[in-house]
Amino acid sequence: MENKYFNEALSNFARDMANGGAVRHLADLGYTAAQIVREVDYPVTAEQVGKILWQYYLQQGIILLEQPQAKPVIEKVSYVREHGKYGSVHFRRKVEQVENSKREYYPCDFGKKRYQNEALFLKELEILQERDREYILGLPWPLQRVYHAADERMRRIHRSLQQMEEVL
Numbered sequence: 308m309e310n311k312y313f314n315e316a317l318s319n320f321a322r323d324m325a326n327g328g329a330v331r332h333l334a335d336l337g338y339t340a341a342q343i344v345r346e347v348d349y350p351v352t353a354e355q356v357g358k359i360l361w362q363y364y365l366q367q368g369i370i371l372l373e374q375p376q377a378k379p380v381i382e383k384v385s386y387v388r389e390h391g392k393y394g395s396v397h398f399r400r401k402v403e404q405v406e407n408s409k410r411e412y413y414p415c416d417f418g419k420k421r422y423q424n425e426a427l428f429l430k431e432l433e434i435l436q437e438r439d440r441e442y443i444l445g446l447p448w449p450l451q452r453v454y455h456a457a458d459e460r461m462r463r464i465h466r467s468l469q470q471m472e473e474v475l
Contacts, residue, residue: 330359340445347456371454375412418448
């Protein structure tokens, strides 16, 4: 049993070392999980990329698990390259408290909607551009309401879904 957890942790570490930086960089460029899978050299599944993206978005404050008013300060995590006494290179985790009050967020219930009726959920997403649909389907949305930063992509998604609801 202990070996299972160790092997899983080791596998996650190796995957993060091989792909983590590339995945986060491509996420910053606006790539979806499916696009990232096609771009990286190391074999990785869309589900694994989705988990890496989800953690990254939580760390960056792009996605919040609580209402934005309840959490005006977020922790921004970065890694700083340092050189040891004898020239060895290591990375130190750096956590900064960042004000988050200027960001606008949209509530997202994608996890609940998908769980309740996946066929209807997928039908609703058909109105979206293919890249936006890939973005939504590539993340492991929890079964609760989360809040996504109102970036260009989420504004477009929100606007399209609102228009569809108005038509119905």
